[in-house]
Amino acid sequence: MTAVKFDNVTLAIAGRNILSGVSLAIEAQEFVGLLGPNGAGKTTLLRAIMGLVPAASGRISVFGDAAARGNPAIGYMPQLRGNTDALRLNGRDFVASVVNGHRLGLPILSRAARADVERVLDLVEAQDLAKRPLLEMSGGERQRLLLAQALIGSPRLLLLDEPLISLDPKRQRAVVALVKRVQSALAIPVVFSSHELNPLLGTLDKVMYLGNGHAAIGSVSEVVTGPVLSRLYGAPITVVCLGGKIFVLSGEYEVEGDAHRHEHDHAAV
Known part of the structure; x- marks a missing residue:
């Protein structure tokens, strides 16, 4: 059964479109990594699934019903805050x-x-x-x-908003492994928002990448490519695979790594 479906959905905040005309589906028992640059709309998308951000147009459904506040079928893990x-x-x-x-x-x-x-x-x-x-x-x-x-x-869908922020690589791996064990034990779909792809490699069924008001969803090999990410970032992007890791580069600038460090520094203040 389809857990989440976006049908030509536009999400807007304060009159500004965050995502425009997005159509996607998350199936039962899928582990989906949600990625994209700062401000791409990752948290907004999660809040829309929970019915906290209404669609400006289109339809969002969760297990076949319209997205609505207080849905007991959804478990949500917010960003860690003091x-x-x-x-x-x-x-x-x-x-x-x-x-x-x-x-x-x-x-x-x-x-x-x-x-x-x-x-x-x-x-x-x-x-x-x-x-x-x-x-x-x-x-x-x-x-x-x-x-x-x-x-x-006992939710039927788990949404995780940036659970890896401020964690060192060892603890990041431990959190990802734990979430995967929980997902396997409960046989439920997971949407795992992150700034970085590499900690999730080997765990994902799909990756959902947001950028420039649009979304791409599919396998890592289908989505994390130069042409797809160039469209989403609105700039030339090179994808390099090295030592079992994937690096997303804009020129000599490592897009994902620097975005994560920026959030880490901000969270530590």
Whole structure:
């Protein structure tokens, strides 16, 4: 069954088109990497799937129904941000805090809800974090708990917004491997937004690349090519494969690597 379908969709914010006339489909159990330069619309696309950004034109469907706010079929992992109040919580309470939605304060949990919290902690291999305060955790450990939050309620589709930002290469690989294990265990589709393709290589079924208001989706070999990316970036792009990695170059400028460093520096401020 098709998990997500965009039919000639235009997305606009404050009167400015972010994506124009996009048509694409994400099928059940696919692991899709969502890539593109800064400002290409990756987060906007994820928010549109969740019904938070209405289509200016066209139709977005999720499992055959129109995209709508509060869809329990969707699990969403936001970008990691500092939250002083959340840092005081231990891992179990942090996960439990979203059982009834993202609200202030800890909910009173039913037996079923408590069991669901333990289920997702097991699923992301985070029982060792259950009693530790977030304040004492690394970025990678907090990402595991954010993933656990996204899995509360047994969603049928998982959306991940830049979970690799601010992580070193070793922790990036660990997060990607964990998400893949979770996806395989649950047999659900995943859309994994990232600035860099290389950490996702070997994991992806498809790559969705955004740029210049347009989108291309397909296998890595179909999409990550000079002609396709030149169209999306609106500038000549060269794709170089070396040592099992793929480098996207504009002249001598490594597009993806520098974009990631820019976000890393910004996130550290």
